[in-house]
Amino acid sequence: MSRFRLQQDEILSIQELLKQIVGEIETVEDPGFQARAMVHAHDLPRRVRQALHEFKLNEPEDGLFLLSGFPVDQERLGRTPAHWKDRSTRSPALAEEVLLVLLGSLLGDCIAWSTQQDGLIVHDILPIKEHEKEQLGSGSEQPLWWHTEDAFHPYRGDYLGMLCLRNPDAVPTTHASFESLPLDPGLIDLLFEPHYTIRPDESHQPKNRAILDAGDADVAARYEQIERMNRRPEKIPVLFGDRRSPYVRLDPYFMDPVEDNPRAQEALDTLIREIDRRLEEVPLATGDICFIDNFKAVHGRKPFKARFDGSDRWLKRINITRDLRKSRAARAAASSRVIQ
Ligand SMILES: O=C(O)CCC(=O)C(=O)O
Ligand SMILES: [Fe+2]
Numbered sequence: 300m301s302r303f304r305l306q307q308d309e310i311l312s313i314q315e316l317l318k319q320i321v322g323e324i325e326t327v328e329d330p331g332f333q334a335r336a337m338v339h340a341h342d343l344p345r346r347v348r349q350a351l352h353e354f355k356l357n358e359p360e361d362g363l364f365l366l367s368g369f370p371v372d373q374e375r376l377g378r379t380p381a382h383w384k385d386r387s388t389r390s391p392a393l394a395e396e397v398l399l400v401l402l403g404s405l406l407g408d409c410i411a412w413s414t415q416q417d418g419l420i421v422h423d424i425l426p427i428k429e430h431e432k433e434q435l436g437s438g439s440e441q442p443l444w445w446h447t448e449d450a451f452h453p454y455r456g457d458y459l460g461m462l463c464l465r466n467p468d469a470v471p472t473t474h475a476s477f478e479s480l481p482l483d484p485g486l487i488d489l490l491f492e493p494h495y496t497i498r499p500d501e502s503h504q505p506k507n508r509a510i511l512d513a514g515d516a517d518v519a520a521r522y523e524q525i526e527r528m529n530r531r532p533e534k535i536p537v538l539f540g541d542r543r544s545p546y547v548r549l550d551p552y553f554m555d556p557v558e559d560n561p562r563a564q565e566a567l568d569t570l571i572r573e574i575d576r577r578l579e580e581v582p583l584a585t586g587d588i589c590f591i592d593n594f595k596a597v598h599g600r601k602p603f604k605a606r607f608d609g610s611d612r613w614l615k616r617i618n619i620t621r622d623l624r625k626s627r628a629a630r631a632a633a634s635s636r637v638i639q
Contacts, residue, residue, distance in 0.1 A: 305368035360478040362595030378609030383423035424614040426605035445599035450550035456618035463583035471580035486566040494563035496532035546594035
């Protein structure tokens with residue numbers, strides 16, 4: 300894992316930068332701020348920029364970058380909200396959200412989904428009572444099975460960024476990479492071929508939308524598209540890129556058995572078993588910021604007993620693409636971040 304610990308002078312310089320930006324905006328969702336984020340990111344300490352640049356350029360096999368040492372004022376945050384839709388106009392974690400977006404901008408551009416968390420760029424990950432037993436980031440009692448983020452979608456992010464505001468019970472995020480997978484070449488051949496299907500995960504379903512805008516034709520059309528992807532998922536390979544260091548696209552919980560090709564199913568089962576064996580725990584602590592290479596590693600979360608008393612685990616999450624252009628047909632304007 301690439302570990303990066305902020306030094307005191309770097310923390311002070313970041314705090315100074317955040318103070319200035321937070322004074323100018325009401326929310327990180329402000330398109331003006333999103334447009335300027337990459338330029339603001341040039342003012343982050345040089346050692347931070349260098350480290351994230353190397354993570355992007357060298358694509359380390361474990362696909363995990365962990366930055367720690369940023370202090371988070373718990374009193375300013377107040378209580379962990381009961382739901383991500385319980386947003387005050389001005390987030391108590393605005394500075395941390397800005398920091399996550401700036402760091403993410405060193406890897407690419409933040410993207411949002413019109414079908415997920417109401418099209419917001421910065422997501423809250425916190426346990427929600429009604430989702431306790433569900434296969435969602437906001438679930439708790441079930442393990443969140445390891446996955447590629449938004450694996451079903453061709454425009455899924457290249458990176459996932461998470462900033463931990465609090466995690467009092469040290470609930471682990473899980474992580475596995477594909478470094479020197481002991482698979483025989485015949486199985487690798489099959490995994491590189493389009494035998495597999497991945498259906499949209501629960502977070503993109505209309506029942507998980509907060510804003511009641513059933514009359515919005517655009518949004519309705521997006522959900523119809525998700526429904527089509529659910530009914531007739533296209534056949535895809537789960538490995539791609541370089542055979543010696545493959546990229547992956549996997550979400551076993553939402554994959555159907557390959558009925559017409561038992562060898563392809565066997566290859567997938569073997570791959571899943573190997574990843575299960577490698578799954579590691581990464582309990583994020585307050586102030587930890589991790590970036591996961593969504594092509595090189597999978598991630599999930601261990602089950603836990605949520606408290607629902609305002610002191611629960613609370614993370615902020617972003618998705619980042621290296622190439623905003625490839626989704627242009629699905630976005631309203633060149634500078635828009637929302638994939639529809
Ligand atoms: O809670 C975590 O640590 C991971 C959550 C996650 O993978 C997700 O929400 O997609
Ligand atoms: Fe995830």
